[in-house]
Amino acid sequence: MTISASMTLTFTLERYEGRGREQVRRGRDGRAQLIVEQGGELDVNNELMKVVEHGYLEVVRFLVEECNADINAKNDGGLTALMMAIGEGRLDVARYLVKECGSDANAKANGDFTALVYAVFSGRLDVVRFLAEDCGADVNVNNKYAGTALMLAAEEGYLDVVRFLIKDCGANVDVKANNGDTALMRAAGGGRLDVVLFLIKDAGADVNLKDNNGDTALMRATGGGDLDVVRFLIKDCVADIDVKDHNGGTALMRAAGGGHLDVVRFLIKDCCADVNVKDDNGGTALMRAARGVYLNVVGFLFKDCGAGVNVKDDNGDTALMRAAEGGHLDVVRFLIKDSDADVNTKNNDGVSAIRIAADHGHTDIVGGLTPFVLPQRQMPTSDTWKDLSNVSTAESLSSYIPPTEVEVGAFYEQGNFGGNFQAKWLDADAVAKLFIPDASHGTLEQEVCLWQQLRHPNVLKLYGICQAGPSVNLFVCEYASLGSLADYVKEYYDDEKPPLIWKYLYEAALGLEYLHERGVVHGDLRCRNILVGSDGLAKLSNFGLAGFTSKSSSFSNVVWPMRWQAPEVLEGNAPSRESDVYSLGMCILEAESGEVPWCRDNAARTRETKMKWNGSGHGIATYDINDPNSPEPDLYFFDPDHSSFVQSTRELVLQMCRQDPHERPSLASIACKLECLAMEESLGSSQPELVPAFTFDDYLTGE
Structure with a gap:
């Protein structure tokens, strides 16, 4: 329902802020008027959603009783006014909607979520009790994604809600979700020991039930890494330690793959778990730890437990190969230097650890393995x-x-x-x-x-x-005697900002422009591959990788360095001049911040973010630096501590990192901007009269 602009709605409230085209004005009598601007309309159903979230009961009552707002209307997410009130813990509003207006307590939002689900998420026992006892909410409804209310409460660790649902509402403790989850599995995986104790001792939960993947509560606990829960399930409940999931994985493998050393030690030393048992693909606990960059677990499994370091899985891969694939330098170093891993062995595809590292762009690991691949x-x-x-x-x-x-x-x-x-x-x-x-x-x-x-x-x-x-x-x-730009930046950022980064970045841009003029794409540009010679000049290195992209079909298997690469390369396209521009932008970010781009995100999240983030403010951009609700990637040039970077180069980096490769600026324009920054850097201040005659904007416009 809508109300035309000719109407003025008056109601009493303590505080209310309209949004969009609505305005609120407070009169002398303490009453407020919701004014619809001339030419606009007020959607009362949409307005109802807003006010229930803030708990303005009088406004809710006015919209329902005077404006005929539909209490069971849903927003784009499928939520009703009752669900929104429950989610925010607005019990007085929820009671009004149900008791006086007849709102449907069992209505479902997208994903089959009900009001009871939102009540459990809030952890409010009084709200859960109200829905279950006063509104007849079905406590055993099994939501498509969330499972039952009991599962959610167990996962979140709300023991009082768990106890109420079981003791007072008769919730089924062993009912399974669509994926086979039970409340006990959720609690065990989340390390909720008090809930686990109650479910088993007071509610009789079956400790050995399996989900659709063959997981048990013990596997969930070992994967979550809570030793107290693991110890209780094994020692007090006699959970089967040797049970396997549908892929042949064991509790020990889960703990090793999650890096939980205390759990790994307990399973082996106290429970005699077999350290060399294999899953259905031939993988071992050591392989999972190596792939997961857990050096402490790798060291314990090899040194203390005698795990086979050169054991191969069904594809012929070893622990070293898995570590090389993941780019885990510390694990690779340990396997080579301390455990005598065979660096020359090849898997069933004829690929060695060093080739795997090269295909994934881990040049540091390639360099580390190189001395060990020589004959004998x-x-x-x-x-x-x-x-x-x-x-x-x-x-x-x-x-x-x-x-x-x-x-x-x-x-x-x-x-x-x-x-x-x-x-x-x-x-x-x-x-x-x-x-x-x-x-x-x-x-x-x-x-x-x-x-x-x-x-x-x-x-x-x-x-x-x-x-x-x-x-x-x-x-x-x-011989580049001064090392890499990455080393230079790291050394200085311990104490102060490096004094010559813009000079080196400018020279790197000149070198890259030279390569492009000769038809060579670098393909692996990052500060580690920008060296500084004894002559004080920056020099590009390790550019051979992409030089053969048009000549070799082997690049279909290459996994490019994710944090520096352009989105189109990560999607499978060959490196190009445009992708080099993107990578140079990442080098600017790396040099200015002193940190690897997106270093706080894992590879999966980095890839996802890079596919969405766009420097431009139009087209397919999904990130807006002026929108606080926009999904912000972990980019350090938005850090106010780097104020000079924000003022001087943010726009340049944003342009260089646009999603559309053809919208990125030319290297000539980039070099011009970097030259200006280098001059300012050398002078210690910005002096416009010394800036080159051609400006950055001139280059962009082609003038």
Whole structure:
């Protein structure tokens, strides 16, 4: 029902704020008028939804009795006025709607939610009691997604509500939801020990019931990691510790996969759980812990329990492969250095751990594994150069460097795992990088040809290729003595803001522009791959990955570095100049904030957020920096602590990270803006008269 603009509604209230086209004005007599602006209409059903949420009973009464608002009308989510009142704990409003107006207490919203479900969510026993005892709400209704009211109360840990539903309302304790859940499973998974105790001891819940996946209450508890609940179920209730779900998973695997070391230790030491038992796919508890980046659990399973580190699942994967896939450097380091994992073994698809890491864009793990994939793990030394008369592979390349011209020094580690060889080439400082076929998506010849043609001060220079032994090829390249931009930023952000980040980002943009002019897409741009040489210049490195995207079908299996990559690449499209622009925007974010983009989100949430977030304020944008209700990704340039970043570069990054690749600015315009920022940085203040003649806006408009 609607009311025309010619009508004025008057009612008594203590406080009410209209929204949209409605306004509220308070008169001298303490009464208020809800005024509908000229030419507008008041939807009384919609207005009813608003006022019940705020608990304005007199307004509710007025809209229902004087304006004939429909008490059982539903909003877009399927909620009635009663559901909204119940959800906010407005018991007086709810009582009026039911007792005086006859509102349907068992009406269902989307997902089959009832008013009782919303009452349980609020945890208000008085509201639950009112619906069950005074309104005849069905306590055993099984909602499509939420299950029963008892399940919800058990999951949330509302013991008084659980007790009331069972003792006073006769709720069925072992009834199952659509997915097979029971109230006990929900309570056990949430670590609600008091509820678990009541359900088993007072209500007789069956501890060994299974859901549709074969889970028991014990599996839920081990997955949730609450040791007290786990101990009670096993010691007091004799829950079956060896029961398996429909995939062959055990309680121990659940605990290991969740990183719950205390539960893992209890299951093995106190309950004699089999540490090497396999699920239906051949997976073990160690594999699950390795995939889940739980180093403490991995260490305990191997060192204290003798878990088999080189055991393979049905696909031939090992714990090392699972850790490499997940990008978990600490776990990979432990498996290689402390547990003697076999880095050279391959799975049923002929893929090794280093190839898996390369396909997922984990260059730090590739670098860490590289020294261990050499034949018999023998590092090249000066003795290696003495007998190379039968070596011919590298000699066929135009960039071949004879071993006599290269002096290979010590292998130096980076972050105590992985690294390169110190080297000298004709008295010039150099770095010798091992070429590992498994870690490359191109042949040795392709990588050399790509890299050798590039000559730019902001691109890491390749001197040549040298063969140090059979199947041991070394890239001899420029030595970037000052490390990566990521290292530089991290070092300074411990104390202060880095002084030269805009200079280095500007130079990185110049290097990227050079690559694009020569048809080379970087594809893996991040601060770790922006190095700083002894000449003080930023230099792009590790750009060979995307250089072969148009030539190799193997890229269909590549999982690109998620936090820096553009959404279209994550959807399966090949890296492009436009996706490089997006990644450069992420580098700006990383350098300015001192943190990896979206570092507080897991991979799944990062992917979801990146697919929705758009820098532009139009088109398919789903994020608005001025809208507090918009789903905000974890982007640090909105942090007021980085005020200079907000003022100077937010708009630039937003433009670079638009969802539509064709709406992103050109590298020329980006370089112009970064040059201005670098000049301001070097001067310590903004001086417009020193800004280049062509401005950022000029570049954007093509003038």
